[in-house]
Amino acid sequence: MNMRDDDIRTIVIETLAEQQKLQKSVDAIVLKAVVSVLAAFGIEDDDRKEVRADLQHLRRWRKGIEQAQSYTFKAVITVIVTGVAGAVLLGIKVMLSK
Template identity: 55%
Template sequence: MSDTLEIRAIVAAVLAEQQGQSKALAEEAAAAVLRAFGLDDEDHRELRADFQHLRRWRKRVEQAQSLTFKAVIGTLATGFIAVVWMGVKAFLGK
């Protein structure tokens, strides 16, 4: 029975070590990706500020796209109404 406990302890130790190595590799990979984008992974406040700025910029671009789409639709609708109105006036004017 003590052999079973010893084996379980060894397996648990090996799994814990592997998990620690996996976590270290994941952190290293994430840091490498951030450095590849020119971001300093050591300065967490600066990194957070960069991501907040990117989020605000993305939201503003999305808002501008929405407003541009609405303006284009409004312009097309106004042009269509103007064409219809001119056709009615021309038809009634003759």
């Protein structure tokens, strides 16, 4: 059975059209699910800008806390090293004065 080019072209066009319809319906279902989940969390479609701003603020807050923890760790290490060095120097001074 030989198919003509026009028949093949028609089948391909129909298949692509069917696939496009299915993709549109999948997109609609996914969008509806996402909106439903966000609504369950109390986030309405109109609140999108505010939610984005809130998340950006939380990210800045988290990064600031991480930076403060890093500085705190460095300060603690510095205090410990300085204390040990001071104790060693004091010990040497006491031994030399005997």
